[in-house]
Amino acid sequence: MALLYRPQPELLKQPYRSAARSAPPMDGRAQMLTNAAVKAARIKPRAYKMFDERGLFLFVAPSGLKSWRLKYRAGGKEQLLSLGRWPDMSLVDARDGADRARSLIAAGLDPRDRAAAAHADQFETVARAWFEDRRGRWSAKHARDVILSLERDVLPLLAKNPIGGIEAVQLLELVQSIEARGAIETARRIRQRLDAIFSYAIVRELCTTNPAAALRAELAPPPSVQRHPALVDIEQLKALQVAVDALEAAPRVKLASRFLALTAVRIGALRLARWSEIEELDGPAPLWRIPAAHMKLTRVRKADAANDHLIPLSPPAAELLRSAAENGYDTHTPIFPIGAGAIGDLYNRAGYAGRHVPHGWRASFSTILNEQCPTEKDVIDQALAHVPTNKVEAAYNRAEHLARRRDLFCRWAKMLAS
The missing domain is CATH 3.30.160.390 (Integrase, DNA-binding domain)
Structure with missing residues (x-):
């Protein structure tokens, strides 16, 4: 098939x-x-x-x-x-x-x-119906991951089986075969998707039990979270910047690295940045408005401009952008037209492989500023676009605290430059 x-x-x-x-x-x-x-x-x-x-x-x-x-x-x-x-x-x-x-x-x-x-109660029919019902809630990337995982790991074994006749032992063998190849996290996600498919089938009276629910305790524990390598000493970070500046590399990659350090954004947002997102660059309060669509959010939140993320630009960050714009620009062109691995390759060449990666600037920013400004934890989290763990707070506390965040980014820039 x-x-x-x-x-x-x-x-x-x-x-x-x-x-x-x-x-x-x-x-x-x-x-x-x-x-x-x-x-x-x-x-x-x-x-x-x-x-x-x-x-x-x-x-x-x-x-x-x-x-x-x-x-x-x-x-x-x-x-x-x-x-x-x-x-x-x-x-x-x-x-x-x-x-x-x-x-x-x-x-x-x-x-x-x-x-x-004759195919109405077959597993594949139900699984694809579940996928089509749910895909509107997901990002395109997540939807593709879901259907590919089912087509690769599940449908070859269960496609033609009547969903009401599938037993827990069959599903256990399936997920354990995935674990056996070392894909522990994939096995966990497959079990979750099977659980959702059977729940979908139960409420539509296509089956009466959910055999995937019993597998939770049978799976191997999830792998420990691997942290991104990050320097958390300001002197080491300044040394990294000096080492990068000494390399032979495209100026746009070096500028992107410096801007990433000053703003602590995700690399995806940096690479997607357009000049049209920069506000009041020559004014007293320059700002980078990152569209919600470029942020790490659910599909629904990505579609709402109210979830745009605001980065108050410190004087060095604004000056860097003015330098990048000296040769002219179009408002809808990328500010930093670089490859996905360009900055990481730069750090590796500078001798920091395994010690610091582009995403590591977020950990550096959070760790050092939380030590220096322990009363500003919430503002630091907001500056990094971290979602509050308190769902009520996330829903109702929409204060931007731009002045306090601007002060944090200015303080961060001074620490990197001093």
């Missing part, structure tokens, strides 16, 4: 929502059908429709026929599926039939094909 990641066809863009049935129907009506309304539907001279939710409706013909139908899209065109007649098929049964059809649609199968019905 070819299990390659591929863009899903148009019909998969109609996501299956929760069993709570809270989403509005396709025609925009907020009111769902009731058994009483279906029973009371009167015959009229012309056929009409009574909508329930997400494309399901009752078709009432002048002949008195009442039948359940489902509208959906496939190949960019609207399609129609007949589910059954009322009262032979009740409202509850019609909703269940519509749910099964949507699962087939999400898995890339045509619900009008009778052969497709």
Whole structure:
């Protein structure tokens, strides 16, 4: 079976929502059908429709026929599926039939094909339906990681199995085989994804138990977190900068390294930085507004400009940018057009391999300033865009403390230069 990641066809863009049935129907009506309304539907001279939710409706013909139908899209065109007649098929049964059809649609199968019905409860059908239901909540990168992990490690073994017949011992053997190749963290994530798939299937009455839930205690403990090598002594950091300055290297890479040291941002945000993000560079309070889309956030938060991260620029950081702009620039071009490993290679050449990496500046900034300014811990965390562990605080405390953060970055710049 070819299990390659591929863009899903148009019909998969109609996501299956929760069993709570809270989403509005396709025609925009907020009111769902009731058994009483279906029973009371009167015959009229012309056929009409009574909508329930997400494309399901009752078709009432002048002949008195009442039948359940489902509208959906496939190949960019609207399609129609007949589910059954009322009262032979009740409202509850019609909703269940519509749910099964949507699962087939999400898995890339045509619900009008009778052969497709045989695949409705197969693990692959359910897993792909779960993926399509959840992918809108994830970043593109995470969604790709999820589907590739399933296609690589799970579907080759479980694709055709009825989901209700899969036992815990099968899943245990699967995750232990992943552990055996040394991929401890991958095994842990696979178990979590299996757990989510079976939970998804249970609420849709495709199975009754979750065999993945029992595996949590059977897995190997997660590997210890590997810290990024970082210097936490200011004199050593200054020596690193001197060593880098003495190297033969592209000026833009050296400037990027110095700017990274002054701002302590993630390397991804630095490489994505555009001139359009710099505000009041020649003013008294220059600022770098990093778009939320460039930050390490959930997909939903990335889409909200209210989550842009503000970096008050110290005088040395602003002067560095003015130097970088001397040859002219376009507002939408990268400030530092460098490769992903350019700064790390620079540090390795300077003799700091295994001692300090680009991401290490964040640890350096946090460690040294927390020692020097112990009462400013919250402001230091905010300067680094760390998410508060207190969810209530994260939701309600939106104070920017820009003046205090500007003072921190100015103090940090003076320490690096002194």
